[in-house]
Amino acid sequence: VQLQASGGGSVQAGGSLRLSCQASGPIYSNYIMGWFRQAPGQEREFVAAIWWRANTKMFAESVKGRFTISRVAAENAVYLQLNSLKPEDTAVYYCAADIRGGRNFDRDRFDVWGQGTLVTVSS
16 A cells, blocks of 8 residues: 655644545555654654554644544545644654554554655744
8 A cells, every 4th residue: 555645734833734644545444544743853753543443543642632633434544633733743744554453553563654744833
């Protein structure tokens, strides 16, 4: 499967964006889909994940209550809604898949990555 992320842009602090991740083929029930981000000069960090079959969701502490993750199975797509954006949310956002799946989250198991989409938040 290949992943295509889109929806990034430039917004002012407090604004919102919706990122989309479109898979080129089926997302199977065992997959875990995730969003990560990388700010300039920093390491890539986890943002949110969703277990495809159970629709269980997990978020980084820094985005809890502001970001939501959702899936549309019929579209083979995952969405990340970014609300109440802050300048520190500025980063390239990546969509990724753990195609081996499982019950536990392990960022090292995400081995299918899309290209990034840039989110810039100005103060």
